Amino acid sequence: MSERSVRNWNKGPLPSEKKDRRRKSTRPDPFAGVWAEEVEPMLEADVDRILAAPTVLEWLDERHPGRFNATHLRTLQRRMRDWRALNGPEREVYFEQKHPPGREAQMDFTHCDSLKVTIGGEPFAHMVFEFILSHSGWRYAQICFSETFMALRSGLQGALWELGAAPEVVRSDNLSAATHKLKDGKGRDFNERYKEILDHYGLKATRTNSYSAHENGVAEQGHRRLKDSIAQALVLRGSADFESVEQYAKFVRSIVDRRNRLIRGEVG
Structure with a gap:
């Protein structure tokens, strides 16, 4: 140890006596x-x-x-x-991906039997079509009963009309409602009816590789989050039984609207 250090330490305080004065947050x-x-x-x-x-x-x-x-x-x-x-134990953690504003939306169908919803006391087997903007998370959801072309067209048009705009690209997995198997057995291609909808709205389309659901991750995560939100809302409601399909559809719509309202000006 040098003479200078000894002199400085004798003046005090010693290093061990110095306090770490950390700034305290003043944010309300x-x-x-x-x-x-x-x-x-x-x-x-x-x-x-x-x-x-x-x-x-x-x-x-x-x-x-x-x-x-x-x-x-x-x-x-x-x-x-x-x-x-x-x-108690904590729940899952989500890791969000980044997407350019306005470029892409992802869409898909999901089964909702796990929600155990009933109509007039009878089990209600149904699906939900979802259209989700990849950047902001704005979404449109519509109850349906099977993965048909009519359900796809109705859901896609409903989403675009409500949004009042169209993204550059819509992405999906190999939906049977939108694609068909090629005659040579080498993969799938979009149906002519689906191409007509794309052309009408000026949309480009992409799709995932076979057995690669993770490539449509926004929609997959969106399904899980929407069904989690519905399950939680049912807990708060105190019952999963509804008087009619229309009442249940209105209930789901209110959940989607609340999520979209929180996004506010971030749509893209």
Whole structure:
């Protein structure tokens, strides 16, 4: 040790006595007044850990219009993760991909029997068609009963009309409603009827390779998230039984609308 160091240390303080003065955050808590009063009781009641942050944020937005938006989602996810780390096992983590605004939408059908929805007490076997913008996550969902060309056309047109615009590309897997097997047995190609819809709206189309669902990841994740949201909303509703298909369709529509409202100006 040098003489200079000894002299400096004698003047104090010693290195071990120096305190790490870290800056404290001055950002106001966006969940002040609602976390302990409204969110924590909801999480405590959710013993199966079904509720996820997007659904809770939508619920808060309904109760406090204009106070919350999509920018609060990550903060809420961290708060819920930390709370569950102390009070039980945490849920899954999502890793979002990045896509250029306005370029692509993905679409697909998904079976919804796992939701155990009933109409007038009778099991309701159904599917949902989804159209999702890859950049923003804006979505359109429509109840259907099979993966037919009519269901595909109705869903795609409904999505474009509601969006009021069209992306550059629509992507899907090898939907039987949109593709057919080539005579030489070398893969599949788009049906003429589907090509006519694409031409009418000025759309390009891409599709995944066979047995490669991950290549349509936005739609696959979208299905899981929508069904999770419906399952959570059914928990909050207290029943999975509806008086009519129309009532259930309105219920699903309200869930989709809440998600889209949180996106607000980020559509693309």
